[in-house]
Structure formats: C-alpha cells, structure tokens
Amino acid sequence: MVLSYTGIDHHALLKQFDHLNHLNPEKFESTDLDMLIKAATSDLEHYDKARHEEFKKYEMMKEHERREYLKTLNEEKRKEEESKFEEMKRKHENHPKINHPGSKDQLKEVWEEADGLDPNDFDPKTFFKLHDVNSDGFLDEQELEALFTKELEKVYDPKNEEDDMVEMEEERLRMREHVMNEVDTNKDRLVTLEEFLKATEKKEFLEPDSWETLDQQQFFTEEELKEYENIISIQETELKKKADELQKQKEELQRQHDQLESQKLEYHQVLQQMEQKKLQQEISPSVPGGESKIQPRI
Numbered sequence: 001m002v003l004s005y006t007g008i009d010h011h012a013l014l015k016q017f018d019h020l021n022h023l024n025p026e027k028f029e030s031t032d033l034d035m036l037i038k039a040a041t042s043d044l045e046h047y048d049k050a051r052h053e054e055f056k057k058y059e060m061m062k063e064h065e066r067r068e069y070l071k072t073l074n075e076e077k078r079k080e081e082e083s084k085f086e087e088m089k090r091k092h093e094n095h096p097k098i099n100h101p102g103s104k105d106q107l108k109e110v111w112e113e114a115d116g117l118d119p120n121d122f123d124p125k126t127f128f129k130l131h132d133v134n135s136d137g138f139l140d141e142q143e144l145e146a147l148f149t150k151e152l153e154k155v156y157d158p159k160n161e162e163d164d165m166v167e168m169e170e171e172r173l174r175m176r177e178h179v180m181n182e183v184d185t186n187k188d189r190l191v192t193l194e195e196f197l198k199a200t201e202k203k204e205f206l207e208p209d210s211w212e213t214l215d216q217q218q219f220f221t222e223e224e225l226k227e228y229e230n231i232i233s234i235q236e237t238e239l240k241k242k243a244d245e246l247q248k249q250k251e252e253l254q255r256q257h258d259q260l261e262s263q264k265l266e267y268h269q270v271l272q273q274m275e276q277k278k279l280q281q282e283i284s285p286s287v288p289g290g291e292s293k294i295q296p297r298i
Helices: 002-006 010-015 030-071 075-093 104-114 124-131 141-146 149-155 165-183 193-199 222-282
Strands: none
Touching (some): 030 075, 030 165, 104 124, 141 165, 149 165
16 A cells, blocks of 8 residues: 555545535636635634633643632732732623624724714724725724724733733634624625625614623633643642653763763772883883993983
C-alpha cells in the first residue's frame, strides 16, 4: 500500500480539502466556493467554542487559586480577604446600564459618541457604510466587535483592580456571537447590508430584552470546579514526579561530573610525577668537588 510505504494518511489529507469538489478537479465553481465558506465557518465556530472553554478554565483556575490562598491565612486575615473580594465584586457590578448589542439604542450611541454624529439623524444604511471599514460590502466579525467597545468601556477599565480584561474579551465575543445569530441569516459569519437593514426592521431592534453581562452569570458549577481541581491535582502529581526524576538525573550527572573531575585530577598528578621523574633522570647528581658528570656536547 502507498500508505504503508510513505507513511501518509491519505484519508486525513483529503479531509483537509472537503470543501473542494473532487469530481470536478479542473475548475473552481460556485459550489466549491459554497463548500469553502461552509468549511471556514465550521472552523471558526470550533475556534469560538474553544475560546469559551478556555475562558471557563481560566475562571475556574482563578477561583481555585483564590480558595487555595485563603487556606494559607488565619481566620482574621481570611475574613479580611473575603470582605475585600466581595467589595471588589460590588464595585465591578456597579456600572451603567448596558445597551442590548445590535439594538437601535446601542448603535445610536456608537453613531453619536464614536462617529460624532447627531443621534436624531441616525440612519442604518449610512451607519453600515461607515463601519464597513474595508468597504467590501460586509460587516465581518472584527468590524462587528469594534462596535461594542463603547458598551464594554462602561463595565471594564484596565486601571481598576476589580475589572478583568480577559472577561472583557469574553463579553465582546458573546456580543458578537449574539448579533451574528440575530442578523446573519445565511450563517456565513458576514453581515450584508440587506441582512443589516432587515434586522433594523424587527421589533427586537427597537424594543430589545435587557442584556445580562458576565457578572450576572455563573461560569461553572461546584461539581465542575471539583472535577477541574482533580485534574489539576493529577497534573501537579505528574509534574512533581517528573521534577523528582529530573532532580535524580541532575544528581546522577553531578556525581558523574565529580567522578570525572576526580579522575582528571588524579591523571594530572600522575602526569606531573612522571614529568618530574623524567627530569630527574636527565639530570644526574653532581660529583664531589662540584663537577658535573655530564660531558659537554661538541
């Protein structure tokens, strides 16, 4: 088989090009483009899902480290730390109301504060063209996410200890996903002018539900946290085992090094002794009267 000879998994290789029509390899047609968009969209969805999972792990690690730190404190210090933690939560939650992402109120705020235009002159078509930065006829994910900066600044300030910028980016991602789900009707992760204008005609655009920020949500359950802590414990045990093995290897290498240095020193001493004996053999002792037995060479 070619597979066994080359070591290439051709099925896995072809899977990377599922978006191409293998029955028509000579041309790149509209069906190929559709398949390519579908494949790219699927990849991006998996990427977003992975980002959410990483964020969840991040939050669990934060809570794990906080609890572990509390265990090192006496009762008085622990109460102080708990009080400080609750105070920081209250400060973070005390922020202005967040407009529903993609609503008229949210877009008008961008129109007024970011674009510097009169809110009474708000026009969806003009707004779309203003924020289609590369003028390709679409609002892509980056252009959409830029629209939420003003809302995020109401909740997150990098100067504030209580505001976590990692959480801000998760909030931005959630806002973009929400708007895409509401507006992107063909699910190609691009918003056309037609899709955008249709969305502005919906009731939800004018009268949206309130938006729940991350501080109003629970990222994980106690069971999930315990499971995550068990995984961490197993990983720490494995790392400690590897560290112990590396320490033993280091000590063994040091022992071998010391042994080699000792042998080197012994060899050096033996060599010096041999050189001294050779020198003594070349120079004979003086005869009585101070005359040397060595005859001068002619």
